[in-house]
Amino acid sequence: MNKTVPTKPYPDQKPGTSGLRKKVPVFQQQDYAENFIQSIFDSLEGFAGKTLVIGGDGRYYNREVIQKAIKMAAANGFGKVMVGKGGILSTPAASHIIRKYKAFGGIILSASHNPGGPTEDFGIKYNIGNGGPAPEKITDAIFARTKVIDSYKIADFADINLDVIGKQTIAGMIVSVIDPVEDYAALMEELFDFGAIRNMISLGFRICFDAMSAVTGPYAKEILEIRLGAPNGSVRNFMPLPDFGGHHPDPNLVHAKELYDEMMGEDAPDFGAASDGDGDRNLIIGKGIFVTPSDSLAILAANANLAPGYSAGIAGIARSMPTSGASDRVAEKLGIGSYETPTGWKFFGNLLDAGLATICGEESAGTGSNHVREKDGLWAVLLWLNILAVRGESVADIVHQHWAAYGRNYYSRHDYEGVDTDAANGLVEALRGKLDSLPGTQFGNLTVATADDFAYHDPVDKSVSKNQGIRILFEGGSRVVFRLSGTGTSGATLRVYIERYEPDPNRHGLETQEALADLIAVAETIAVIRSRTGRDTPSVIT
Numbered sequence: 292m293n294k295t296v297p298t299k300p301y302p303d304q305k306p307g308t309s310g311l312r313k314k315v316p317v318f319q320q321q322d323y324a325e326n327f328i329q330s331i332f333d334s335l336e337g338f339a340g341k342t343l344v345i346g347g348d349g350r351y352y353n354r355e356v357i358q359k360a361i362k363m364a365a366a367n368g369f370g371k372v373m374v375g376k377g378g379i380l381s382t383p384a385a386s387h388i389i390r391k392y393k394a395f396g397g398i399i400l401s402a403s404h405n406p407g408g409p410t411e412d413f414g415i416k417y418n419i420g421n422g423g424p425a426p427e428k429i430t431d432a433i434f435a436r437t438k439v440i441d442s443y444k445i446a447d448f449a450d451i452n453l454d455v456i457g458k459q460t461i462a463g464m465i466v467s468v469i470d471p472v473e474d475y476a477a478l479m480e481e482l483f484d485f486g487a488i489r490n491m492i493s494l495g496f497r498i499c500f501d502a503m504s505a506v507t508g509p510y511a512k513e514i515l516e517i518r519l520g521a522p523n524g525s526v527r528n529f530m531p532l533p534d535f536g537g538h539h540p541d542p543n544l545v546h547a548k549e550l551y552d553e554m555m556g557e558d559a560p561d562f563g564a565a566s567d568g569d570g571d572r573n574l575i576i577g578k579g580i581f582v583t584p585s586d587s588l589a590i591l592a593a594n595a596n597l598a599p600g601y602s603a604g605i606a607g608i609a610r611s612m613p614t615s616g617a618s619d620r621v622a623e624k625l626g627i628g629s630y631e632t633p634t635g636w637k638f639f640g641n642l643l644d645a646g647l648a649t650i651c652g653e654e655s656a657g658t659g660s661n662h663v664r665e666k667d668g669l670w671a672v673l674l675w676l677n678i679l680a681v682r683g684e685s686v687a688d689i690v691h692q693h694w695a696a697y698g699r700n701y702y703s704r705h706d707y708e709g710v711d712t713d714a715a716n717g718l719v720e721a722l723r724g725k726l727d728s729l730p731g732t733q734f735g736n737l738t739v740a741t742a743d744d745f746a747y748h749d750p751v752d753k754s755v756s757k758n759q760g761i762r763i764l765f766e767g768g769s770r771v772v773f774r775l776s777g778t779g780t781s782g783a784t785l786r787v788y789i790e791r792y793e794p795d796p797n798r799h800g801l802e803t804q805e806a807l808a809d810l811i812a813v814a815e816t817i818a819v820i821r822s823r824t825g826r827d828t829p830s831v832i833t
Contacts, residue, residue: 292447293366293462298322304330304437306430308635310416312402315352318413322443324356325363328398329443330436331417332367334429338395340370344388344418346380346471347400348506348569349531350407354378356415358450360398365464366444369395372464375471378453379531381506381570383659383667384475386422390663391474396420401506401569404541408534423640423664427756472513479514482600482662483673487680489519496679497525497560500672501550504528504536507566510669519676540567542574542656542668543833544581555579562679562686566668571636572656573668575675577686585615585702588652590693591674593621595650597681598674600662605649609642611635612745612760613772613788614654615700624697633747633759634774640664641751654704654788691799698794701806705829706776707785707820715775715783718823722761722773725817729763734813738766763817768792771814785824787814804832 301320304311304327311327318324332338343364347353357378364372373388374380380388382399389397402414417425417433425433446462458467479485492498498521502508508529515521528536539546542565554563554576563576575582582590592608595601607628608618622629628647632638636657642648643661652658657666675686682689729742745759760774769791776784789810793799804811814820821827 293444294447295442295444296322296325297442298326298440300438300440301326302438305434306416308637309403309424310399310414312405312412312414315409315411315413318352318356324359324415325443325445326437326440327415327433328360328363329367330433330440331398332363333436333440334432335396339368341395342371342373342392343369344373344380344385344392344394344397345400346375346385346397347378348381349377349379349533350402350413350535350568351409351411351533352413353400353533354453356400356413357453359445361451361466362446362448363444365446365448365462369464371467373467373469374451374453376454376456376468377471379471379506379509381471381475381510383571383663383665383670384471384510386418386663386665387475387478388469389418389420390422394420399569403569404539404567404572406535406539407568408537411534418664421640421644421664424635424637426637426640427754472510475510476514476518478662479670479673480518482670483598483677484680485519488673488676491676491680492520496562498676499550499553499560499563500526501542501547501565502526502529503538503540503542503547503565503567504530504532505540505566505568505570506531507570507669510570511566514669514673535568542567542572543831545831545833547574550574551576551581562676564672564675566672567656570668571659571666573658573671574656575671575686577690580687580690582686582690583615583654583702584652584656584658585617585654585700586690586693587671587675588614588650588658589617589621589697590689591658591671591678592618592650593625593693594678594682594689595674598677601649601660606646607642607648609639609648609651611638611653612747612762613704613774613786614652615702615790616768616792617697617700618652620697630750631747633745633756636664636666638747638749638756641749645751647750654702694799695796698792699799701791701793701801701803703789703803703807704833705787705789705811706831706833707787707824707826708830709782710785710824710826712783714824715785718785718818718820719761719773719775721823722818726761729817734816735809737769737809737813740764740766769810771810771817773814773818785820787818787820787829789814
């Protein structure tokens with residue numbers, strides 16, 4: 292039986308770059324999750340009788356909201372729901388399922404790389420029929436609906452057993468509980484030369500993959516250990532836990548420090564990697580060398596033709612604006628398109644759908660291709676392994692040869708987390724007020740060439756996205772970028788991106804923060820970060 296339940300709006304349900312993210316107790320408020328899910332359905336048309344994919348990263352409150360979403364999908368007229376066993380679907384796997392089975396769309400329950408637990412983070416986002424995150428016109432409509440919603444529809448039936456694969460029909464809707472790994476693993480076998488990787492591993496190549504007690508554990512276990520033959524134990528922390536084992540599932544040098552320290556040791560494995568809460572980010576570390584996400588994007592694009600799925604070459608490379616320009620030089624050498632978009636994977640969707648780009652990346656450890664419409668952590672790991680297997684060289688050798696051929700982009704991101712929201716907004720507004728006066732200004736040996744607030748003009752749908760980050764570009768190619776992140780749930784996160792291009796191979800061996808020291812000082816001078824935020828140092832440096 293379907294019920295229509297009266298409700299009242301909540302004023303704080305504006306989706307960010309990746310859906311609605313709040314603390315678990317916020318989502319546990321009466322009708323809070325229901326309001327947002329109904330607002331999604333109310334903002335869509337033509338889904339009667341169609342398929343909806345539902346899954347999440349296994350974090351705390353995942354199962355409860357999945358049950359709500361299934362019952363609401365039935366009451367709103369969907370014909371079928373596909374849900375991962377145990378409520379598990381990595382974000383890239385969910386994108387693949389939507390695309391493979393031509394679903395109308397999907398609801399993904401995740402707060403990505405943010406912590407999980409009873410008082411930590413939770414999230415809901417909607418993905419459209421191409422498998423990618425909903426574009427702004429849909430998220431804007433969802434937010435508008437949340438402000439006036441007065442009821443939601445929900446079917447009254449017992450909770451679905453999410454732990455048994457199979458189909459059943461309830462309230463006129465088919466509920467199909469599927470293996471969350473099988474379809475995704477099969478896709479990876481199509482894209483990559485598993486035989487070459489398997490052979491490399493059989494000859495003693497050692498892998499260490501840290502799943503961070505998050506969603507990629509089952510995927511990495513199946514692919515790396517079972518299908519590719521990596522020894523048992525190569526995949527660590529592979530059981531997805533509601534609180535990620537009390538750790539922060541963000542694959543960076545702070546939260547994956549144990550892996551980093553091991554990879555810098557004398558008896559390090561040949562290849563180290565990690566992925567995040569929902570499986571869309573990656574960390575790549577070779578023996579004795581960390582590969583920045585920006586460099587990883589460039590190197591993967593330059594060598595993608597070594598993998599069967601990309602043997603015909605790639606159409607173009609897209610990167611988020613804060614990501615270093617390393618991939619631009621690869622695109623130039625390959626004679627293909629190069630695109631600079633705002634942060635947020637949804638901005639790559641049009642380029643991928645139009646065939647303009649094949650490989651995309653963000654400096655925040657996200658890399659992917661046209662195989663899905665999300666960034667994909669395991670995909671990046673497998674492409675690296677494919678390249679290593681074909682070239683027969685170490686990660687360090689490949690990185691150093693790339694720098695020699697293209698030049699090195701020294702690059703770092705400084706995050707100031709949990710900054711008072713008013714203080715963060717004030718800092719950005721003050722920067723905007725300085726933009727017109729900065730060009731021509733000298734700071735030591737650095738001269739400002741241009742300064743702007745980045746606006747993106749989509750070449751496909753001609754839409755314009757303004758205020759996407761403040762850029763200070765210096766003569767010679769260096770730059771500093773300031774941006775407020777939309778992925779946190781407490782206060783504001785100020786992100787400062789610092790980049791210097793160095794074409795001289797004799798200067799490629801500097802320590803990154805040392806190479807960027809003068810730019811870091813200029814960033815402080817221009818933005819007055821210390822006095823405006825009350826922070827002497829960043830929370831995280833990557």
